[in-house]
Amino acid sequence: MIDELPPLRERVPPPEPPEPPxxxxxxxxxxxxxxxxxxxxxxxERISARDHxxxxxxxxxxxxxxxxxxxxxxxxxxxxxxxDGTAVAWGLVVAPPEPESLVRVILFGGVDPAHRGRGIxxxxxxxxxxRARAMLAESALAxxxxxxSYAADRAPEHGAMLRRAGFEPARYFTTLECDLxxxxxxxxxxxxxxxxxxxxxxxxxxxxxxxxxxxxxWGSQPASREGWESMQGLSSFRRDLSRVALDGDTVxxxxxxxxxxxxxxxxxxxxxxxxxxxxxREWRGRGLASALLAEVLNAYRAAGLERAVxxxxxxxxxxxxxxxxxxxxxxxxxxxxxxxxx
Numbered sequence: 001m002i003d004e005l006p007p008l009r010e011r012v013p014p015p016e017p018p019e020p021p022x023x024x025x026x027x028x029x030x031x032x033x034x035x036x037x038x039x040x041x042x043x044x045e046r047i048s049a050r051d052h053x054x055x056x057x058x059x060x061x062x063x064x065x066x067x068x069x070x071x072x073x074x075x076x077x078x079x080x081x082x083x084d085g086t087a088v089a090w091g092l093v094v095a096p097p098e099p100e101s102l103v104r105v106i107l108f109g110g111v112d113p114a115h116r117g118r119g120i121x122x123x124x125x126x127x128x129x130x131r132a133r134a135m136l137a138e139s140a141l142a143x144x145x146x147x148x149s150y151a152a153d154r155a156p157e158h159g160a161m162l163r164r165a166g167f168e169p170a171r172y173f174t175t176l177e178c179d180l181x182x183x184x185x186x187x188x189x190x191x192x193x194x195x196x197x198x199x200x201x202x203x204x205x206x207x208x209x210x211x212x213x214x215x216x217x218w219g220s221q222p223a224s225r226e227g228w229e230s231m232q233g234l235s236s237f238r239r240d241l242s243r244v245a246l247d248g249d250t251v252x253x254x255x256x257x258x259x260x261x262x263x264x265x266x267x268x269x270x271x272x273x274x275x276x277x278x279x280x281r282e283w284r285g286r287g288l289a290s291a292l293l294a295e296v297l298n299a300y301r302a303a304g305l306e307r308a309v310x311x312x313x314x315x316x317x318x319x320x321x322x323x324x325x326x327x328x329x330x331x332x333x334x335x336x337x338x339x340x341x342x
Contacts, residue, residue, distance in 0.1 A: 005142045008103065012145070012342050014137035018130035021123030023080065027115075032077030032092060037063040039079070039087040043112060050113040051155040052333065054267045054309075058260055060235050065108075069226060070097045076131055080111075080120060088112045091124045093131045098224045103145040105132040116157060125149075125165050129340070136342055145342040146219070153334045167338035171218055171313060174321070176329035177271075178308040180301050184327060187294040189245075190286045193252065195295050198242035202251065203232065206244055209251040213278030216317055219337070231275075236260045241272060241299050243292050245279070253279040253288045255296045259305070267307065272300050274310035277320065289323050297327065311335070 005011070020029050032040075041059040048056035066073050071094055080089035091109030107128045111121045132147045139145075149167060151158035159169070189195065198206065207228045214220040231237060236258040245253035256276040264270050274296065279288045300308055310329070312320050 005144065007142045008136045008139040008145055008342065012133055012136040012139075015130045015133045018127045018134065020078070021127045022119075023123070024118045024120065026083050027080050027088065027118075027120065029078050029080050031075075032066075032073040032079045032090060034063070034066045034073055036073075036079055036087070036090075037066055040066075040090050043087045043090060044110070046112050046114070047110040048266075051110070051152045051158070052335075053154075054333075055260070055263045055273075056266070058236065058262060064230050064234060065092075065094075068230065070095065076135075078109075078124065078127060080124070082115075088115045089120050089124055091128050093128050093135070095135050096221065096224075096227070099141065099143060099221050101143060102219065102221055103136065103139060103141055103143050104219065104221065105135055105145070105147045107132065107147065107149040110158075121158070121161055122165075125161060129165060133342075146339045147342070148219070148337060148339050151336050151338060153336065159336055159338065162338040167340055169336050170339045171315065171337040173311050173335045173337065174314050174331050175309065175311050175333040175335075176321075176324050177332045178297065178324075178327065178329045180297060180306055180308060182328060184294045184297045187287060187291040189291045190283070190288055193245050193247055193288065193291075195243050195245055195292065198239040198244055198254070198256065200232075200239075202244055203228070205251040206254050206256075209254060209280055210276060210278055212280050213253075216281075218313055218315065231256075234258070236273075238272070241296065241303060243295050243299070245283075245288055245292055247283075251280075252283045253292050255292045257296060269306040270304060271307040271309050272303075272305045274308060277310070279318075284318055289318075289320070290327065293323070293327055 023029055041062050044057045077092040079087055082088050089111040093107055095105045136145050149162055207223055211222040238257045238259050241257040243255045244251055258273045258275050277289055297308055
């Protein structure tokens with residue numbers, strides 16, 4: 001039982017303070033800072049061309065991640081530069097706030113494909129894992145803990161490096177895409193439910209519904225108010241293409257949408273990204289998620305979008321994969337979640 005676990009600081013031996021990783025000739029490391037967001041964005045673009053060519057992190061997204069109150073990029077991040085001062089690798093160690101049943105420490109970053117095979121990624125990962133263990137060793141929480149990292153199937157060298165470092169593949173996440181040229185079959189709403197566009201006045205109620213809907217999803221923890229509001233502050237967030245299902249005044253389901261026009265060039269089509277789909281437990285199995293998604297897909301068409309994209313846990317407990325495929329979504333890529341359990 002979770003309440004029988006001793007605190008993490010008693011279970012995780014504190015590691016030696018992580019030293020800056022070594023570097024091959026012509027490469028130097030320094031602490032990351034929020035002012036590095038443009039350089040990291042340019043590096044992420046080069047990484048995406050190899051690992052996930054249909055999308056990349058925007059400057060807006062990276063600045064947002066580095067600016068969260070629970071993120072200290074100087075203490076918990078590194079940037080590798082070549083002799084010309086160009087960023088060739090970056091890493092960040094993040095412990096999301098307000099864990100309820102699980103402490104997660106997530107390792108972000110990557111190495112420019114032109115500099116892979118030189119040991120940079122291996123050294124960076126060793127430093128990140130040591131920093132993650134130090135975070136856990138400082139925690140008084142009596143909860144299970146995971147150190148997590150993610151690797152795309154298109155970049156098998158990343159997964160191989162994680163496995164060599166003791167990480168095990170734990171979950172598979174599939175990218176699904178829907179060509180909007182074909183109409184979406186009509187889906188009836190459950191009786192008594194109405195759909196509305198996402199409105200700021202509904203934000204807290206939708207956050208509560210999200211936290212309830214995802215409580216039984218693998219690795220999920222409640223969304224904090226700060227993180228939830230910062231998501232809505234991104235330029236890619238689209239209230240007009242997001243939908244909320246209401247039973248009276250109660251939020252019972254939702255779809256949250258993003259549109260990043262920079263991805264259109266990479267993908268060769270105008271797309272929207274469905275970041276979140278959820279129904280609260282008592283409304284599952286009534287067709288609500290299908291009705292929400294059908295409404296959103298039709299809104300995409302009306303806005304001139306040509307493709308809808310989302311990512312789903314292949315073992316999602318709600319049967320989401322079947323819902324998506326029945327609406328015309330097809331698998332196009334896969335990412336693997338790797339973890340070490342403490």
